[in-house]
Amino acid sequence: MIRNSTKTPARVDRRFRPSRKAELIAGGLIVLAMLVLFALVRPTSDAASPSSPDWLTYSDFSQDMPTISTAERVGTITRRAQASDVLEVLGASGEDADNAMDALRDTGLLSRSKLAAGTVLTAYFDEAANEGLGELVSVSLRADPRTTLLATRKPDGSFMTSTLTARVFDGTRRIAGTIETTLADALTAQGGPQDLAGDVAALFPDDTQLALGGRKGERFDIVYQVAEDERGNVLETGDLLFAAYNGKQSNGSWYRFEPSDTGRAEFYNRQGSTQKPLLTRYPLGYAQISSGFGRRLHPVSGLLLLHSGVDFRAPIGTPIYAAGDGVISQMGWGDGYGRQIFITHKRDFETVYAHMSGFNTQLSPGMSVKRGDLIGYVGNSGTATGPHLHFEIRENGRYVNPVSLNLPSGRSLARNPEEMDKLREQISKIDTLRGATGPLTTARLTTMTIPTNP
Numbered sequence: 273m274i275r276n277s278t279k280t281p282a283r284v285d286r287r288f289r290p291s292r293k294a295e296l297i298a299g300g301l302i303v304l305a306m307l308v309l310f311a312l313v314r315p316t317s318d319a320a321s322p323s324s325p326d327w328l329t330y331s332d333f334s335q336d337m338p339t340i341s342t343a344e345r346v347g348t349i350t351r352r353a354q355a356s357d358v359l360e361v362l363g364a365s366g367e368d369a370d371n372a373m374d375a376l377r378d379t380g381l382l383s384r385s386k387l388a389a390g391t392v393l394t395a396y397f398d399e400a401a402n403e404g405l406g407e408l409v410s411v412s413l414r415a416d417p418r419t420t421l422l423a424t425r426k427p428d429g430s431f432m433t434s435t436l437t438a439r440v441f442d443g444t445r446r447i448a449g450t451i452e453t454t455l456a457d458a459l460t461a462q463g464g465p466q467d468l469a470g471d472v473a474a475l476f477p478d479d480t481q482l483a484l485g486g487r488k489g490e491r492f493d494i495v496y497q498v499a500e501d502e503r504g505n506v507l508e509t510g511d512l513l514f515a516a517y518n519g520k521q522s523n524g525s526w527y528r529f530e531p532s533d534t535g536r537a538e539f540y541n542r543q544g545s546t547q548k549p550l551l552t553r554y555p556l557g558y559a560q561i562s563s564g565f566g567r568r569l570h571p572v573s574g575l576l577l578l579h580s581g582v583d584f585r586a587p588i589g590t591p592i593y594a595a596g597d598g599v600i601s602q603m604g605w606g607d608g609y610g611r612q613i614f615i616t617h618k619r620d621f622e623t624v625y626a627h628m629s630g631f632n633t634q635l636s637p638g639m640s641v642k643r644g645d646l647i648g649y650v651g652n653s654g655t656a657t658g659p660h661l662h663f664e665i666r667e668n669g670r671y672v673n674p675v676s677l678n679l680p681s682g683r684s685l686a687r688n689p690e691e692m693d694k695l696r697e698q699i700s701k702i703d704t705l706r707g708a709t710g711p712l713t714t715a716r717l718t719t720m721t722i723p724t725n726p
């Protein structure tokens with residue numbers, strides 16, 4: 273009869289299941305970490321930092337590191353096993369585990385979430401030390417996609433830490449394909465970030481089905497920025513640069529471009545126009561803002577409250593125009609708001625107009641309005657200290673700042689030859705990326721090591 277003779281306690285298997293990929297990445301990081309440590313320590317071998325007499329010198333390092341036979345062990349923090357527990361299960365003494373983790377925490381670079389379940393710890397052990405029982409030599413973990421923290425044992429048994437910043441490159445990725453279930457699924461299936469699906473849908477605001485994921489058989493093509501390491505592993509996803517969609521309701525291509533005059537990056541089509549804005553921020557046309565969005569002392573109650581909209585000062589009777597195409601969902605009297613109108617728009621936007629003196633009497637709830645239609649007149653009904661329009665924009669039921677809300681500008685570059693040339697340049701750059709095989713990258717940051725706990 274064959275008996276299971278594994279030396280590893282069964283609970284280790286249950287609790288710590290690092291993926292092979294994570295092991296490889298972690299292994300690569302520790303090798304990188306050691307190389308960088310050598311690079312850092314070598315030039316300063318004779319000149320230990322004056323403020324840190326304990327600083328590990330090159331000679332210490334060379335005596336210790338190359339001679340020991342180390343074993344790499346990888347564990348994952350779970351909800352029940354904290355970092356030091358994981359190290360103990362991997363084989364560290366309780367004291368070493370605590371000292372190493374204390375040193376890493378003392379860097380101030382580890383928030384609670386960075387020590388949360390799922391965080392991978394890579395530990396190296398000197399298997400021969402401690403009369404064959406083994407001894408923790410170093411432990412590393414990723415503080416963020418670009419930063420790895422390393423705690424290394426000093427001869428006196430305490431741990432010193434270093435911060436390793438990965439070499440990061442700007443790159444781009446392209447994903448093109450056909451939707452089977454949803455756009456997000458199609459992006460994930462090709463190793464892309466699913467959250468870009470929402471950005472793509474926002475470029476086709478008339479397509480209600482695309483907002484829900486799109487239809488089977490519809491085609492897409494996107495290019496987006498990434499930060500990647502030198503092996504091409506994506507560390508972070510950046511901005512969407514291009515999106516084309518070909519479906520039942522939506523057809524078109526949008527290119528991200530930042531005109532130099534405004535410095536505002538937006539999506540333009542090949543003709544040099546942005547999307548038409550869904551809403552205007554200024555339903556009175558030009559009017560002075562007497563109170564902006566945000567927290568303020570309430571003029572009547574004196575309490576610090578969220579001002580949920582923008583107040584436009586204007587004389588009683590000034591016409592108010594619908595901020596966008598939509599349907600009137602409420603029209604009547606609201607506590608505090610006085611005479612009010614609510615309009616629901618596409619993409620879960622809603623606009624609110626309060627303190628009105630009167631309504632456009634041809635309107636009633638349930639009717640459609642177009643952007644710019646007269647809906648009523650400025651007044652001081654409800655709780656108002658003077659005639660003004662209180663205007664709100666709500667997105668998915670949440671108050672947003674009408675002035676700073678990111679809405680398409682509705683701009684055209686067609687009559688600006690200089691900007692149009694730059695846009696064409698950008699378009700041809702992106703089209704080249706779409707045609708190119710494999711990612712194109714440009715080098716940017718360099719490797720850097722900062723001793724954080726000498």
Ligand SMILES: [Zn+2]
Pocket residue numbers: 563579581582583661662663
């Ligand atoms: Zn107000």
